[in-house]
Amino acid sequence: MYLYSHIWKSFIRNERWRRSLFARILFILLGLYFVILFLMLGFNLSTFLAREGGEAAGKFFMWILYYLAADYFIRCFLQQIPSLEVIPYLRFRIRRKKLVNHLLVRSSYSIFNILPLFILIPFSVMVLGPSKGAATTLNFITGCILLIMLNNLLGLLTGLLTRINSVYWAIPVGVAAVVALATGLGGSLNEPSRALGYALAEGRPVPFLVVVGMIVAAIRTIHWLLHRYLRVDLAGTHYRLRSKGASFSGRFSRLGDTGRYMSLELSMLLRNKRSRNTMLMVPFFLVYAVIFFLFMDETPGEFFTIFITTMFLGLGAMSYGQLIFSWESAFFDGIMARKNDLIAYVRAKYYLQVLVTLIAFVPLAVVVSISGRMSLFLLAALMLFNLGPNSLLNMLLATLNDARIDLDAGTFMNYQGMKGSQFVMTFLFVLIPVGIYVLIKLVANENTAIICLASLGIIFIAFSNWWLKKAIAGTFMHRKYKSLEGYRKLSA
């Protein structure tokens, strides 16, 4: 039992709970927000399907296999493998079997296992219950929970295999490729998926037995694998696998010291899990932007379009910028003890924010011009606003963040290093340019609004040297001791 009490202690004694009351309230509110969001999605979907009548259940069932494939794929990349948590216990007189069981139970405390229940249960109660009876509802819920358990174990198994040998990444990639190919070649998983749904709801023993059999097989394989590989070097295996990043030294040598720091920063961004995952937001949002501008038939309001475009454009740079000093928190003692050029260091970070924004801007401009849903001038003005006030104020705010970051941790639902004020400011950074645009457009016209946004951006960019030297580097130096003390705290 003490293993579970240790999980609980590590959770409640986490440094993040010692932060301000505001941050704690915000974390709770965020958690509630996601729960309510999924509950609403579950209820709305169920209400919609219930209205459809007759084949409502069948419509829901046909997505089961797609969901499971997507869920498995995402788990492989984002689900935390709790193997590191049992490493300290290896030296004690605890049977390995017990540790593996603990690890299996620990892996079930995952957001991926909880969120689908918020859709599954309302659907089962509101749609299946009234039309097919309690037994069918119970059968279906049980079947789906077993499928979620299976996916959880397969995600864990794949995660362990990829740590042992990177060749196993072929499994999730293969699953995604098979689903994409099957769909692209005119095939569909809808029918087998519907059949699975009905089989589970009707309580047919064969699918239940197959799923349970697969769960048992997955558990036995994980046991076998961990008995063989659960050693302290399992934690380090993935490091070695990833030691193949490109060298960036000299890449920006024309920019002198600033270029040197840019190379260093780029190495940090691309060679560490947390920063690399954060940077993955840029292509992720671009894919979303392509869907939004080119494939969505319904045109949302202008306010929403500009809001979401500002997000597409700036969220990557903002996510990088709000932790701009914390990224190197583990190395800051060394940086500050050595001879350094702090202004060039800060400037390098600003230039990289600019680069990330420009990388998002170019494809976005192509998508926006093809769709014709938004003025290119407005997009350019938003980009300038992002490069000016948003990036610089974001960096200024980052100087107040003294939380340490573990560069090897994943990103999903990982708020390490984040403060409540930063969530609010990220939201404001997206909202402010939209607000300025809408207000000026109301009192004047669209062109004036675009010119005002662009001008504000240009003014800030023109005075960026002052911002970087006096405001950002100045504030950082003023808070240096407090920041360094925060960066040394391992459990932040």
Added chain:
Amino acid sequence: MIKVTNIIKTYNKKTVLNISNLTVNDGEIFGLVGNNGAGKTTLLRLLLDLIRAEKGEVSSGDHVVARTEEWKEYTASYLDEGFLIDYLTPEEFFGFIAEEYRINKEEFNRRLAEFSDFFNGEVLGQSRKYIRDFSKGNKQKIGIASALITEPAVLILDEPFNSLDPTSQILLKKMLTDYNRRTGATMIISSHDLNHVTDICTRIAIIEKGIIIRDLQNNGQAMAELASYFSVRQ
């Protein structure tokens, strides 16, 4: 010359360092010994302006370390793994430091070659192996070399012999004494190992609960005095 004057450092209202006056003269190899939690690392961090004292100041030459950064031009240090940049290869890390200190390529290569025995063929040329993938001992070697490669006039090392194999410990002692003899550099070295400290230091201070309680010239009697002090405590 490094001078610590009326320094008081507290954590959560508890005084962890209280030094009224400590001067380390130019060219000295100053050893700092003390039990766990005695305040050695806190003192070294204060010397490097990484923490702020509630009272007092540290000066290096003519510079008060908390007020200017000029002292960084001639000071190098290695306290812990936080002084490495672990997502770089050793070559990239040394190269970064060489550029920071404006050491030209030829000179850099010459200085790096001096560490070949110390590295024992396990640090350089490891085909894109990042620092984080090295053993603790090799990380320690990289950290110490990254400080020495700048050829500083002031060198500050915290527990430099930790994690090193016996051969490397002997080599390091030789490297440090040779460097001191060649350049006249001032060195401040903390250690738990009384033998190492007495082997290389010209002066040794015992720190206990944040206070310097003995300040000894290493004239042959120091080892006996240290041994007697620490054995009494057992």
